[in-house]
Amino acid sequence: MSWLAETAPGAVVAGFADPVADSQRLFRALLTAMAHPGRIEPLPVHLPEPQPSALWPTTVALALALLDADTPLWCDRRAPFSDSGDLDAFLAFHCGCPRVDQPEDAQFGLILVPQDVPPLARFPIGTSEYPDRSATLLVQVSALENSAGVWLRGPGVETEACLLVPGLPGAWWTFLSTNAAAFPLGVDVVFAASDRLAALPRSVSIALDGCG
Amino acid sequence: MIDGLPASRTVGHGYTYAYLDEQTKRMIRRAVLKAVAVPGYQVPFASREMPMPYGWGTGGIQLTASLIGPSDVLKVIDQGADDTTNAVSIRQFFARTAHVQTTTRTAESTLIQTRHRIPEQPLRAGQIIVYQVPIPEPLRWLEPRETESRRLHALQDYGGMYVKLYEDIARYGRIATAYDYPVLVNGRYLMSPSPIPKFDNPKLDRMPALQLFGAGREKRIYAVPPHTRVESLAFDDHPFQVQKWDQTCVLCGAGDSYLDEVITDDAGGRWFVCSDTDHCTRRRDGGADGGDRRP
Numbered sequence: 001m002s003w004l005a006e007t008a009p010g011a012v013v014a015g016f017a018d019p020v021a022d023s024q025r026l027f028r029a030l031l032t033a034m035a036h037p038g039r040i041e042p043l044p045v046h047l048p049e050p051q052p053s054a055l056w057p058t059t060v061a062l063a064l065a066l067l068d069a070d071t072p073l074w075c076d077r078r079a080p081f082s083d084s085g086d087l088d089a090f091l092a093f094h095c096g097c098p099r100v101d102q103p104e105d106a107q108f109g110l111i112l113v114p115q116d117v118p119p120l121a122r123f124p125i126g127t128s129e130y131p132d133r134s135a136t137l138l139v140q141v142s143a144l145e146n147s148a149g150v151w152l153r154g155p156g157v158e159t160e161a162c163l164l165v166p167g168l169p170g171a172w173w174t175f176l177s178t179n180a181a182a183f184p185l186g187v188d189v190v191f192a193a194s195d196r197l198a199a200l201p202r203s204v205s206i207a208l209d210g211c212g
Numbered sequence: 213m214i215d216g217l218p219a220s221r222t223v224g225h226g227y228t229y230a231y232l233d234e235q236t237k238r239m240i241r242r243a244v245l246k247a248v249a250v251p252g253y254q255v256p257f258a259s260r261e262m263p264m265p266y267g268w269g270t271g272g273i274q275l276t277a278s279l280i281g282p283s284d285v286l287k288v289i290d291q292g293a294d295d296t297t298n299a300v301s302i303r304q305f306f307a308r309t310a311h312v313q314t315t316t317r318t319a320e321s322t323l324i325q326t327r328h329r330i331p332e333q334p335l336r337a338g339q340i341i342v343y344q345v346p347i348p349e350p351l352r353w354l355e356p357r358e359t360e361s362r363r364l365h366a367l368q369d370y371g372g373m374y375v376k377l378y379e380d381i382a383r384y385g386r387i388a389t390a391y392d393y394p395v396l397v398n399g400r401y402l403m404s405p406s407p408i409p410k411f412d413n414p415k416l417d418r419m420p421a422l423q424l425f426g427a428g429r430e431k432r433i434y435a436v437p438p439h440t441r442v443e444s445l446a447f448d449d450h451p452f453q454v455q456k457w458d459q460t461c462v463l464c465g466a467g468d469s470y471l472d473e474v475i476t477d478d479a480g481g482r483w484f485v486c487s488d489t490d491h492c493t494r495r496r497d498g499g500a501d502g503g504d505r506r507p
Contacts, residue, residue, distance in 0.1 A: 025281060070239065128367075183250075
């Protein structure tokens with residue numbers, strides 16, 4: 001029956017090879033990244049081929065480990081975009097997360113093309129009594145490096161760290177530095193490159209003058 | 213092992229890996245990430261019933277179950293001791309359901325679940341310590357209403373706690389709070405460090421390990437990321453001070469560790485021994501001796 005999987009339009013590709021262990025490994029890598037803002041963690045799992053064409057393996061792994069029926073998702077690429085077909089089927093089958101049209105309704109944002117800056121200020125930032133009721137943004141980026149980029153300071157950073165996200169538009173950094181200033185409100189951001197990830201929780205303060 | 217299923221699906225005598233179902237783990241993991249992003253803030257979570265009563269560490273055990281993986285080395289302590297009923301049971305629970313290696317050695321562990329102590333040996337970067345918390349809200353005894361204590365946190369209005377400490381000074385001449393001593397995390401959130409003795413409070417500050425706190429009955433998770441500032445509340449003229457003893461441990465002679473008092477007879481006889489059994493054992497293995505102070 002394998003020809004069915006290869007030929008049926010909209011056939012869903014496989015998720016984690018070992019869902020329990022792979023979710024745990026991915027979560028620990030993400031927790032380490034979140035607890036050490038700017039630190040780049042390698043992707044700790046290997047995903048079976050093929051994967052949805054629009055996603056990096058890291059993005060796939062983050063979606064599989066974090067999203068489920070309890071997490072309304074806003075994504076910048078969905079129908080009628082041409083590349084969204086297998087992505088929509090993948091998320092519906094493996095995660096079952098409700099899809100929302102307005103960023104205000106989202107608990108997670110999945111941003112696959114950060115060059116087209118989404119309406120970042122519309123994601124929930126929590127309330128002063130419930131700052132946890134805020135969105136987490138999963139942002140797919142071309143690369144992540146600990147070199148000339150922005151300076152990071154705050155909880156989880158011993159002295160200071162620097163992070164470079166090549167190709168991320170300046171509007172993102174402007175948003176992220178104001179996001180940090182709104183602490184304890186704000187969104188938390190996870191960057192996913194093809195084989196690595198890094199996180200910027202709202203607690204980190206960001207200095208935009210480049211570091212060496 | 214059932215053919216065709218990965219090992220992680222079949223360990224544990226029919227239990228799901230690490231006991232909790234995957235949906236629950238995802239929910240707890242999302243709460244942990246929020247807790248790390250807002251240091252000291254108590255994130256509500258949908259605490260599950262566990263195969264043990266509330267008060268025995270159901271919050272800590274749910275955190276551990278959501279974190280643990282086959283490559284972890286788990287240490288569990290109860291009041292510093294590895295060999296008490298609660299610690300032994302929780303260690304066996306995870307050895308059975310999560311197939312992890314366990315240890316009593318602080319340095320060898322990657323994950324430590326603790327009730328009411330922080331190990332004497334400084335924790336290193338990469339380790340995670342999970343605290344069992346009975347009452348996560350430091351303002352609860354001052355303000356019983358959840359709606360009001362939540363508003364006080366939102367407004368960062370912690371004056372009531374300073375008044376409570378001041379009343380101690382007015383009544384006893386010193387701050388009498390000896391455990392669960394309130395701290396301020398990264399200059400923002402007032403936090404209960406769980407009922408650790410205030411002797412351990414200085415260890416919270418800028419600890420290289422990640423600290424996670426779980427309260428099962430009260431359904432709260434909170435966190436202190438590594439290298440984060442944690443100040444114990446105090447006054448300029450009444451600075452924060454930890455307990456000191458005139459005695460040393462009768463087993464290892466330690467004069468700088470937290471000591472438990474053990475009554476040995478009905479004639480007033482008593483020993484003082486290290487509360488941290490691993491610390492005491494390591495010292496004795498290294499040749500340290502409490503000497504003739506042992507009755």
